Amino acid sequence: MEGLRRLEYRGYDSAGVALVNGGVRRVRKLGKVAELQSALDADPCAGNAGVAHTRWATHGAPDEANAHPHISGRIVIVHNGIIENYEALKKTQTERGFDFTSETDTEVIAHQIMWHLSRGGDLLRAVSLALKDLKGTYALGVIDVEQPGHIVLVRNGSPLVIGAGADGGHYAASDVHALLQVTTDFIVLENGDIARIGRDGVRIFNGELEDGELRPVERAPVATPLSPHAIELGEFDHFMQKEIHDQPCAVTDTLEGRLLDDTVPDGILGPGAAALLDAVKAVQIVACGTSYHAGLVARHWFEEFAGVPCRVEIASEFRYRRQVILPGTLFVAISQSGETADTLAALALAKKCDYLPSVAICNVPESSLVRESDRVLMTHAGPEIGVASTKAFTTQLVTLLLLAMLLGKRAGMEPAVRAGLVAQLRNLPSRLEQALALEPRIRELAQQYADKNHVLFLGRGRHYPVAMEGALKMKEISYIHAEAYAAGELKHGPLALVDRGMPVVSVAPNDHLLAKLKSNLQEVRARGGVLHVFADSGAGFRSEGDSVVVIELNAPENAVAPIVFTLPLQILAYHTALLKGTDIDQPRNLAKSVTVE
Numbered sequence: 001m002e003g004l005r006r007l008e009y010r011g012y013d014s015a016g017v018a019l020v021n022g023g024v025r026r027v028r029k030l031g032k033v034a035e036l037q038s039a040l041d042a043d044p045c046a047g048n049a050g051v052a053h054t055r056w057a058t059h060g061a062p063d064e065a066n067a068h069p070h071i072s073g074r075i076v077i078v079h080n081g082i083i084e085n086y087e088a089l090k091k092t093q094t095e096r097g098f099d100f101t102s103e104t105d106t107e108v109i110a111h112q113i114m115w116h117l118s119r120g121g122d123l124l125r126a127v128s129l130a131l132k133d134l135k136g137t138y139a140l141g142v143i144d145v146e147q148p149g150h151i152v153l154v155r156n157g158s159p160l161v162i163g164a165g166a167d168g169g170h171y172a173a174s175d176v177h178a179l180l181q182v183t184t185d186f187i188v189l190e191n192g193d194i195a196r197i198g199r200d201g202v203r204i205f206n207g208e209l210e211d212g213e214l215r216p217v218e219r220a221p222v223a224t225p226l227s228p229h230a231i232e233l234g235e236f237d238h239f240m241q242k243e244i245h246d247q248p249c250a251v252t253d254t255l256e257g258r259l260l261d262d263t264v265p266d267g268i269l270g271p272g273a274a275a276l277l278d279a280v281k282a283v284q285i286v287a288c289g290t291s292y293h294a295g296l297v298a299r300h301w302f303e304e305f306a307g308v309p310c311r312v313e314i315a316s317e318f319r320y321r322r323q324v325i326l327p328g329t330l331f332v333a334i335s336q337s338g339e340t341a342d343t344l345a346a347l348a349l350a351k352k353c354d355y356l357p358s359v360a361i362c363n364v365p366e367s368s369l370v371r372e373s374d375r376v377l378m379t380h381a382g383p384e385i386g387v388a389s390t391k392a393f394t395t396q397l398v399t400l401l402l403l404a405m406l407l408g409k410r411a412g413m414e415p416a417v418r419a420g421l422v423a424q425l426r427n428l429p430s431r432l433e434q435a436l437a438l439e440p441r442i443r444e445l446a447q448q449y450a451d452k453n454h455v456l457f458l459g460r461g462r463h464y465p466v467a468m469e470g471a472l473k474m475k476e477i478s479y480i481h482a483e484a485y486a487a488g489e490l491k492h493g494p495l496a497l498v499d500r501g502m503p504v505v506s507v508a509p510n511d512h513l514l515a516k517l518k519s520n521l522q523e524v525r526a527r528g529g530v531l532h533v534f535a536d537s538g539a540g541f542r543s544e545g546d547s548v549v550v551i552e553l554n555a556p557e558n559a560v561a562p563i564v565f566t567l568p569l570q571i572l573a574y575h576t577a578l579l580k581g582t583d584i585d586q587p588r589n590l591a592k593s594v595t596v597e
């Protein structure tokens, strides 16, 4: 149950557990792990082998019948991922006499394994035969009630780790956080692996049957530096709030060892990075959601400081498009979790194309993205539990700026410019502390949002993606419809939305676009919109009663300003959601790691 609680942030539509003890006892509940816990408190169960699951619904509504574990005859199963050919399998299985009790794609896996098991052999063999019939991505935990000493595990495109507990038990989970209370040493399964854990230890096999036999493979254990306390709330009410406040430290940790005097050493990208960096003539960034917004900010840095053309694309679009690749293009994938299915698929596609070796920007060392990329720039944000990404974003921006500086060095960046950027980065944690100190004023401002249905966010240049990120945070956790526009685009349509009382949030750094932005904001004022401007203290904005509220930030250093301006928007979304009473850390319909397409 502790493991399930720690995994809950990844999916929280329903939770279930099945324990084998003579027969099988299954308990499933709609909603959060706490509901399951109450059911188990009222009617406890025990056993020596079990599987449990928190669900983010893909096939079938979030209800008890669709909750995992699923059962077919002797087979008990939990599954992450998607089975793409489930309709065809369901048809065949129905003809074979199998009954369906759920709308999930998971149930066909259980039936398929049961079908092979009924034809002879042990569970391991039945699972490996069933895998040949499945198309899609999955991580599985499977028990045969008649061979209860073992659990069979499969990894194919969805993450799975195994840990040996100090208590002599063996455990598996879809991320290391779930098992930190029993171990810090893990075996990370690779795609195609089948493993069996039990009282007698762990055995791992290559999933392909050769002459009817599975071939054993070795997977070395890795130690994680994470502590079980890394994901405790401490003095905060929500993980999102904690993670917003973690940002000065997260940025300091991400910069640690990456600034040398007034330069960024090539070695931060690993041994032999200089040759790769020398070859870069263009950059292609691919990511989803907040990580995509980080890429959009970075595009400005790559083009301004390094003079290399940079394209940024949402991974789910990129992966289905014909690639036209400029010679010498560096492929950069950004992902907090490193398990986002679309980003991983985009990376797999890129590896088959004519890109330079790939670079991952990621927060999870054990993740698929880190393992599958040629080079890695880790963000050291620490575990991010709130579904709304905060410290991952700002630390992604820090690493992307470092990468832009490495390329800038090749493009003849003046030493004074480089030294200036290094100084800005060194100063950044204290700028972020100052931004956090605005929380009481922003909390007050949030009161004007709680009864609103729509909000516009405006920015220009590299602050346009900051506005996009502010709008994403607002809609994700407060459920208020929020859209971001490049302020210059307003008059081409969205201005029609502005009427008396409509809140319009703007990010106003003191940069070369300030005068243009001010004109755009006048257009909003003239239509009765209420302006809430987060402005650099040197930008010359003044509050006017309730209709123009200016909150000043100290963000004079231009390059890192997008990082500083992000924080007040995160805080605004947080306090708006708090007033609305939404589930801030686990907003409706979402999950932290999107491991399905």
Ligand code: M6R
Pocket (backbone or CB within 6 Å): 288, 289, 290, 291, 292, 334, 335, 336, 337, 338, 339, 340, 343, 387, 388, 389, 390, 472, 473, 476, 592, 593, 594
């Ligand atoms: O783990 P990733 O960075 O790949 O996740 C990508 C998006 O799912 C994620 O950033 C999402 O948009 C956030 N929940 C937004 O706060």
